[in-house]
Amino acid sequence: MTLDWLRPEVVLGSTMYALIGVVIFWLCFIIVDKITPYKLWEELVEHKNVALAIVVGAMCISIGNIVAAAIHG
Secondary structure, three states, rough: OOOOOHOOHHHHHHHHHHHHHHHHHHHHHHHHHOOOOOHHHHHHHHHOHHHHHHHHHHHOOOOOOOHHHHHHH
């Protein structure tokens, strides 16, 4: 059994892809927050808007899938 996945270039590449994915995800969330007519974080935390939380969760899963598919190629 070989441990090819422990080579430094594989670990570094995986780390870089993960960081790029998180940055892209965060930028997409900020863009969606700016597009909406209200502040998402305030609505979720202070007003406890459950319906909005479900929509934002679905949006996060969708953006995550898109980023993963783009990175996976």
